Amino acid sequence: MEQSIVTYTTPVVKLHYLNYVVIEVPPVILDRLPGKFEKGNYNQRLIIRLDNAIEWQCGLLAMGEGSACVTIQSKRLKELKKVIGDDVEVRFFKDESTYGVEVAEEIAEYWSQDAEAFRRFSQLTPSMQRYILNYITTVKNPDKRLERTLLLMRNLLRSTEGKESFRELLGK
Numbered sequence: 001m002e003q004s005i006v007t008y009t010t011p012v013v014k015l016h017y018l019n020y021v022v023i024e025v026p027p028v029i030l031d032r033l034p035g036k037f038e039k040g041n042y043n044q045r046l047i048i049r050l051d052n053a054i055e056w057q058c059g060l061l062a063m064g065e066g067s068a069c070v071t072i073q074s075k076r077l078k079e080l081k082k083v084i085g086d087d088v089e090v091r092f093f094k095d096e097s098t099y100g101v102e103v104a105e106e107i108a109e110y111w112s113q114d115a116e117a118f119r120r121f122s123q124l125t126p127s128m129q130r131y132i133l134n135y136i137t138t139v140k141n142p143d144k145r146l147e148r149t150l151l152l153m154r155n156l157l158r159s160t161e162g163k164e165s166f167r168e169l170l171g172k
Contacts, residue, residue: 022069045100
C-alpha cells in the first residue's frame with residue numbers, strides 16, 4: 001500500500017451530544033491532508049487505518065473550533081480491543097476510488113446491462129451515490145444485495161431527473 005499522508009496518535013472519545021464514538025482530527029492534522037485546497041477541510045474522502053489493524057473508507061465530520069472527527073463503530077472498537085479513552089495510532093491515506101465507498105458486484109453488473117441506470121446514477125450528488133452504494137453493499141446476503149439494487153435502480157429510473165430524493169429511491 002502507498003505511504004500514509006499523516007500518522008498520529010489520539011484517544012478514542014465519545015461525543016455525548018451526538019452519541020458518536022470518534023477519532024478526533026485536530027487542525028494541525030487537517031492542514032496536512034491532501035484535499036484541503038481542492039475540496040476544503042471537511043469535504044474529502046480518505047482511507048483511515050487504526051493501529052495497523054483495520055481500515056476503511058471515511059469522510060470527515062466538522063466538530064467546530066477547526067477540528068474534525070471520524071466516527072468509529074463499536075464493532076470496529078471491539079475488533080481493535082479498545083475502549084473509549086484508549087489511544088490509537090491513526091494513519092490517513094488518500095482515497096483514490098471513484099465513489100469513496102465500495103461498489104458491490106451486483107450493482108456493477110446491473111450498470112453493465114443498463115447504461116441509462118448508470119447515467120442517472122452518475123448525475124446524482126456524491127452523497128446520494130455513497131448512500132445508495134452503502135445501502136446495497138452493507139448487506140451480506142448476495143440475494144438481498146441484488147434485491148436492493150433492483151429496487152433502487154428501478155426507482156431511480158422512475159423518478160424525475162434532477163429531483164431524486166432518498167424517500168423516492170427507497171419507494172416510501
